[in-house]
Amino acid sequence: MVNRNIWQFALLIGAIASLIIVMVVLLQVVLSPYVHGGPARIVATNAGPYPLKVTFYADPASAGYALPFAIQSETRGPLTYDISARPAKGTVGSIVHGDINTKTTNTEGMPGSVNITVRGNWILHIVVAGSAGEGQANIPFRAVAPPAIPSWLAMLIGLLPVYGIVIFLLVQSKRNLQRSAPEHRLSRSLL
Structure with missing residues (x-):
């Protein structure tokens, strides 16, 4: 019974740690x-x-x-923005619309973000509308592949099924030993 409680506690700690990791990753994406x-x-x-x-x-x-990114303008009066990322010539991708929070500002201006889908050369296309009419700007940038996962971490993740099988076999062999132990005691007492 004590071993079962230890395993349940270990699984609870693992589940809580996994939940914390997922929450941190989601917060990084949402708050980027x-x-x-x-x-x-x-x-x-x-x-x-x-x-x-x-x-x-x-x-x-x-x-x-x-x-x-953040956009800052010295122009007085309200401005509206339409932001998109467009693949440049030679990049196979589709236009991705970005978000900008016009109600919030930081020291660099109004924060926004756009999801870049594939690596290659891109253009940040900005359309601004205000009292002087509409204007457009194109800013080229480059997207690269995300950093590779370290090999030691890849090995730890890849071997998770092996760890599970080893733990399962250890638990089963311990149970078999516990079940066979009363039979040995009974056979000795009969002799």
Whole structure:
């Protein structure tokens, strides 16, 4: 009974640790436009009559992940933005629309993000609309493959079924020993 409680406790700890890891990963994805390191690249451009400063928080971007950025404009008055990432010539991909939070600002401007689907050359296409009309800007950037998983971690993950089989066999052999032990005692007492 004590061994069963130990196993249940170990499984509970494993489940809690897995839940914490999943929550941290999800929070990184959801909060990527807001939580990041310092600016990796700052680009000054004009979208028609609107001067913009676009801050990228990853350069190059990682394919398969969100590219966080911020847009800052010195123009007075309300502006609306339509952000998309377009594959450049030679990159096989589709247009991906980004998100920008116009209600929040940080020191680099309004945070936003766009999910980059494949590696290659991309163009961040910005359409700005305001009192002076509409303007567009294109900023090229590059997306690379995400970093490879370390080989030691890959081996640990790949061998998980082996660990499970070994633990299962150990538990079964211990149960078989416990079941056969009363039979040996009974046969000795009869002799």
